[in-house]
Amino acid sequence: xxxxxxxxxxxxxxxxxxxxxxxxxxxxxxxxxxxxxxxxxxxxxxxxxxxxxxxxxxxxxxxxxxxxxxxxxxxxxxxxxxxxxxxxxxxxxxxxxxxxxxxxxxxxxxxxxxxxxxxxxxxxxxxxxxxxxxxxxxxxxxxxxxxxxxxx
Numbered sequence: 001x002x003x004x005x006x007x008x009x010x011x012x013x014x015x016x017x018x019x020x021x022x023x024x025x026x027x028x029x030x031x032x033x034x035x036x037x038x039x040x041x042x043x044x045x046x047x048x049x050x051x052x053x054x055x056x057x058x059x060x061x062x063x064x065x066x067x068x069x070x071x072x073x074x075x076x077x078x079x080x081x082x083x084x085x086x087x088x089x090x091x092x093x094x095x096x097x098x099x100x101x102x103x104x105x106x107x108x109x110x111x112x113x114x115x116x117x118x119x120x121x122x123x124x125x126x127x128x129x130x131x132x133x134x135x136x137x138x139x140x141x142x143x144x145x146x147x148x149x150x151x152x
Contacts, residue, residue, distance in 0.1 A: 008147025021072035042115030096145030
């Protein structure tokens with residue numbers, strides 16, 4: 001990273017961003033260019049959890065190549081300047097890459113869905129067995145990630 005003073009290097013700082021983020025952009029290999037989707041997620045211990053319909057372009061691509069990139073950004077607003085070149089943004093972000101693994105058993109899916117819901121609200125969340133069975137759940141095991149913050 002060129003601007004070392006903006007780097008978030010400790011795992012606690014990276015995890016704070018992941019715990020407070022709301023949307024993850026997932027970059028999936030495709031031809032002629034990467035396919036990028038925005039997803040809700042849950043985070044715990046180096047793993048991002050996602051849910052999806054059972055079919056679709058994203059799922060097809062992930063089954064062919066489970067190696068992905070990701071980005072989570074917390075947008076804290078625009079900083080206006082007196083001149084155009086002095087404008088900027090306040091943000092905290094994590095980018096990285098890892099491997100997708102599909103979760104098949106119902107109890108692991110239930111746990112992942114609870115983690116996903118905890119990202120957005122508090123409380124006890126229950127899921128009907130039929131809903132769990134009909135939902136595709138997958139996780140991104142993070143291999144590497146880096147963080148950046150600006151004007152925080």
